[in-house]
Amino acid sequence: MAKSPALLEADHDHRHCVDNALAVATELCQRRGARLTVLRRRVLELVWRSHGPVGAYEILDWLRSEDGRTAAPPTVYRALDFLIEQRLIHRIESLNAFVGCIDPINPHTGQYLICRDCRTVTELDDDGISHAIRRQAQQRGFQIGQQTVEVHGLCENCAGKKPGSEIGRQSAS
Amino acid sequence: MAKSPALLEADHDHRHCVDNALAVATELCQRRGARLTVLRRRVLELVWRSHGPVGAYEILDWLRSEDGRTAAPPTVYRALDFLIEQRLIHRIESLNAFVGCIDPINPHTGQYLICRDCRTVTELDDDGISHAIRRQAQQRGFQIGQQTVEVHGLCENCAGKKPGSEIGRQSAS
DNA sequence: TAGTCCTGGATATAGTATAACACAGCGCCC
DNA sequence: GGGCGCTGTGTTATACTATATCCAGGACTA
Ligand SMILES: [Zn+2]
Ligand SMILES: [Zn+2]
Ligand SMILES: [Zn+2]
Ligand SMILES: [Zn+2]
DSSP states (O other): OOOOOOTTTTTTTHHHHHHHHHHHHHHHHHHHTOOOOHHHHHHHHHHTTSSSOBOHHHHHHHHHHHHOOOOOHHHHHHHHHHHHHTTSEEEEGGGTEEEEOSOSSSOOOEEEEEETTTOOEEEEOOHHHHHHHHHHHHHTTOEEEEEEEEEEEEOHHHHHOOTTSOOOOOOOO | OOOOOSTTTTTTTHHHHHHHHHHHHHHHHHHHTOOOOHHHHHHHHHHTTSSSOBOHHHHHHHHHHHHOOOOOHHHHHHHHHHHHHTTSEEEEGGGTEEEEOSOSSSOOOEEEEEETTTOOEEEEOOHHHHHHHHHHHHHTTOEEEEEEEEEEEEOTTTTTOOTTSOOOOOOOO
């Protein structure tokens, strides 16, 4: 399947994103006494291969083809479960896929803008949204466990222009 | 995990919920020129069997065991797709399941409170939430296609219902 | 009546996730 | 050292969710 290049690995120094994510993860796990093993670290790196959602079986393929590692679905899912527990990655429910957390240090609710074109996921942590949700929940006596806010649509890049074309000023309707 | 029966079909006249949903659906489809066939109507009825999320294969089993109908996955998924298009049901992404829409007449964004205990899904249509989301999206030039707000937790009943407190307050739209 | 579209039956397969068992390494306590 | 339990991973099998494809029959149209 032809996946559009999940945003911008060309448009910025993505190696920096990855290195930073790994460094923070290392630090965080050490502090917590959690074991960021070679496999787990590698899976985290693979999730960070782009800013787009990454599927478990995609990771599986990479582990097999690039690392020569014998791997089966549980190998990947267990690593992903660990990374989720440590809040180093998030699961995008509406896509059955995973994305690196942009700020693992400060716990936050999951709010995402997902571009259906370039597949970039932008993580939000907006108080307005979570406050509005908490307000409704409270009003109904609902005790919040986990929020999932996933907004699909078109990102600024993909909404206003097509790849390769000039940057046209577009007046949003 | 002990699953309590999804919402209180005993605590209220659920037949009324079902009848109402079917009546509204009939009316709406007629007005739209959409064909609410026997199968589609039956699937809608099955989705409305509870106020909890219902899986596609659950519906499939019911069709086979209760209706004696020969049915395969596509049978169910096609009916579900139709019902979703007509906005008679919603898909709960985080559960791979479906739930009847409480107000198919007025189009609205999907916002749900999902009880992890009794599995009741309460649909919201809160302007505060969607406004906060739209605001964030706008701020980032993101063009919203479809919102998904799914909040997991404990409903009033299942959380810490105090003895003697009123229970089961369910606001319809 | 013939043509066309819509619906749904039937078969096969794709995609996502977990159960269950095995085994190796490590720390611990005797 | 030897038994023990714990964690992480390998291995196999299976469950669960969803779609692709082809076809038959009925409804609508001209
Ligand atoms: Zn980057
Ligand atoms: Zn985009
Ligand atoms: Zn009811
Ligand atoms: Zn409940």
